[in-house]
Amino acid sequence: MKNLFSVKAEQNVFRSFAAVLLATFLPWVYLPTEKDMSGSFDEKNLREQVKYLASDELEGRSPGGAGGLKAAQFIADQLKAAGVQGVGPQNSYFQNVGLFAVKSDPSAILNIEGKNKSESFKFGNEFVGFTGSQKAEVSIDAEIVFVGYGIDSPQYKWNDYKGKPADYKGKVLLMMVNDPPPTKAEPDLFKGRALTYFGRWTYKYEEAARRGAVGAILIHTDQSAGYNWGVVRASNGNWRYDVARKAGDKTPFLNVRSWITEDSAKRLVAASGMDLKSLQESATKRDFKPVNLGLRAKLNLKSETRTMDSPNVVGILPGSDPKLRDEFVIYTSHWDHFGIGEPDANGDKIYNGAADNASGVACVLEIARVLGKMPPMQRPKRSSFFLFTTAEEQGLLGAEYFAQYPLVPLSKVAANVNLDVANMFDRTTDFVPLGADKSNLIDFAKKVADERGLTLSPDPRPEQGIFYRSDHFPFAKKGVPCVSMQPGRKFPNRPTDYGEVLFREYNTKRYHQPSDEYSESWNMNGMIQESEVTLAIGIMIGNAPTMPRYNPGDEFANVKRK
Numbered sequence: 001m002k003n004l005f006s007v008k009a010e011q012n013v014f015r016s017f018a019a020v021l022l023a024t025f026l027p028w029v030y031l032p033t034e035k036d037m038s039g040s041f042d043e044k045n046l047r048e049q050v051k052y053l054a055s056d057e058l059e060g061r062s063p064g065g066a067g068g069l070k071a072a073q074f075i076a077d078q079l080k081a082a083g084v085q086g087v088g089p090q091n092s093y094f095q096n097v098g099l100f101a102v103k104s105d106p107s108a109i110l111n112i113e114g115k116n117k118s119e120s121f122k123f124g125n126e127f128v129g130f131t132g133s134q135k136a137e138v139s140i141d142a143e144i145v146f147v148g149y150g151i152d153s154p155q156y157k158w159n160d161y162k163g164k165p166a167d168y169k170g171k172v173l174l175m176m177v178n179d180p181p182p183t184k185a186e187p188d189l190f191k192g193r194a195l196t197y198f199g200r201w202t203y204k205y206e207e208a209a210r211r212g213a214v215g216a217i218l219i220h221t222d223q224s225a226g227y228n229w230g231v232v233r234a235s236n237g238n239w240r241y242d243v244a245r246k247a248g249d250k251t252p253f254l255n256v257r258s259w260i261t262e263d264s265a266k267r268l269v270a271a272s273g274m275d276l277k278s279l280q281e282s283a284t285k286r287d288f289k290p291v292n293l294g295l296r297a298k299l300n301l302k303s304e305t306r307t308m309d310s311p312n313v314v315g316i317l318p319g320s321d322p323k324l325r326d327e328f329v330i331y332t333s334h335w336d337h338f339g340i341g342e343p344d345a346n347g348d349k350i351y352n353g354a355a356d357n358a359s360g361v362a363c364v365l366e367i368a369r370v371l372g373k374m375p376p377m378q379r380p381k382r383s384s385f386f387l388f389t390t391a392e393e394q395g396l397l398g399a400e401y402f403a404q405y406p407l408v409p410l411s412k413v414a415a416n417v418n419l420d421v422a423n424m425f426d427r428t429t430d431f432v433p434l435g436a437d438k439s440n441l442i443d444f445a446k447k448v449a450d451e452r453g454l455t456l457s458p459d460p461r462p463e464q465g466i467f468y469r470s471d472h473f474p475f476a477k478k479g480v481p482c483v484s485m486q487p488g489r490k491f492p493n494r495p496t497d498y499g500e501v502l503f504r505e506y507n508t509k510r511y512h513q514p515s516d517e518y519s520e521s522w523n524m525n526g527m528i529q530e531s532e533v534t535l536a537i538g539i540m541i542g543n544a545p546t547m548p549r550y551n552p553g554d555e556f557a558n559v560k561r562k
Contacts, residue, residue: 049362054354054518062339064308083372084315094311098244102303128236129258148283150175169212195465215256226464238341241394313388321381333360334392348514359422380542399471414547416482418472423526428488439481479559481548
């Protein structure tokens with residue numbers, strides 16, 4: 001790691017010697033506290049960064065698109081201006097991620113054939129799907145098996161895949177999202193109300209592929225997903241991405257990954273002479289056994305395809321301690337959104353992604369600028385690493401790629417601090433350090449809150465599994481303690497339900513829709529506060545005598561960082 005930073009060896013020696021002298025003979029020398037960052041953040045910078053990143057010029061920042069490349073270059077230019085060093089190949093600010101993109105033909109029809117009845121489902125309003133084969137055309141003609149929640153978890157002693165491997169190989173698996181619900185006998189089953197990774201759609205597809213299935217159909221409900229069908233249709237009707245597979249890659253995949261509306265699922269199951277509700281109820285019990293519906297799914301799916309490189313944007317500010325600078329605090333925020341897609345009722349087809357996640361990118365850029373202005377010897381002891389990921393909206397692909405091919409050893413990463421959708425409303429009296437309670441990062445969050453007279457609030461919607469839906473999660477899977485900063489919900493001099501009203505309005509009217517646009521009405525005080533709190537936690541981690549650790553018994557506690 002000694003050659004990582006573009007600093008002359010003579011300068012390193014001098015600065016290290018000076019640091020020792022200052023620490024030894026000048027104990028009163030200024031060392032910044034977390035509170036000293038207050039007032040350092042610039043509202044104009046935040047506003048201008050969001051305004052540009054969410055502008056129509058960037059065409060929704062799709063990975064690999066012209067607007068996405070402009071966004072990545074803009075972020076790199078901002079890092080360079082802040083004094084942040086490139087850490088990609090040849091000291092660049094980019095780590096290219098090879099992507100394979102598909103866009104399904106919207107004329108596709110899903111046909112279900114039974115002995116006594118058949119049904120057809122139209123793409124868009126009744127089902128959506130895309131291929132994981134990385135081919136332009138795939139066809140399936142296979143039996144449909146209902147597998148309940150599609151979970152195999154020794155940890156929770158739950159297995160929906162009872163039977164033989166042949167029961168699933170070459171089949172299409174119909175399943176529900178989320179975890180099995182808790183019961184009176186087991187109120188903490190799958191963490192009770194909180195959603196685990198086993199409930200996420202990404203896990204469902206992964207497990208179905210491991211079983212050798214050719215396709216998976218997930219049953220959507222607004223309640224289980226936390227958003228309406230329009231979000232699913234818009235997300236899956238546009239370009240979908242995977243990390244491009246290399247020669248010899250044996251990772252299992254599904255020919256078809258699809259969603260179906262609840263009403264359509266009822267019709268599908270009814271074609272077998274069965275009842276969806278009865279099947280769903282049976283799946284809530286441990287003794288559930290998969291049900292072959294006696295139906296065949298037939299689908300010919302044609303897709304536009306393309307390959308491209310889309311960069312993670314990366315940079316580093318060396319730490320002030322000669323030894324600890326080889327350890328890192330990684331700040332993450334994804335720059336991508338959905339590009340140009342299905343138009344809304346007003347004819348707008350640019351998915352600008354102002355809140356999601358131009359706001360988070362702007363906050364992390366400001367954190368980089370504030371740290372970059374600090375004299376090198378007053379910066380945190382550990383190095384500050386900045387990672388702006390691509391293709392987060394496609395399944396955390398950029399973060400997954402970085403975790404697989406890290407530019408610094410993950411064993412040297414003290415923690416990951418993530419920002420995804422910042423508070424654009426106003427200052428709050430609380431904040432949500434999502435995931436911090438899984439490790440001793442919660443102690444850092446508590447101290448920062450106490451210093452500022454704030455309170456910590458728990459995850460307001462644990463049933464939606466937000467912890468598993470943003471770029472910190474690939475780090476958690478590798479054993480790196482992480483915290484994803486979430487806005488508070490308690491606004492001074494406002495009704496107690498004000499934060500909840502704001503969330504519902506955003507979630508129903510703007511989340512993953514063209515209406516997620518920048519507005520001059522945004523109150524940047526909320527973003528400034530969130531940036532200050534995030535940096536304060538980051539500085540504390542950067543100066544801690546030991547690296548954070550997961551709590552004993554946590555799901556990531558025994559993951560060995562390599």
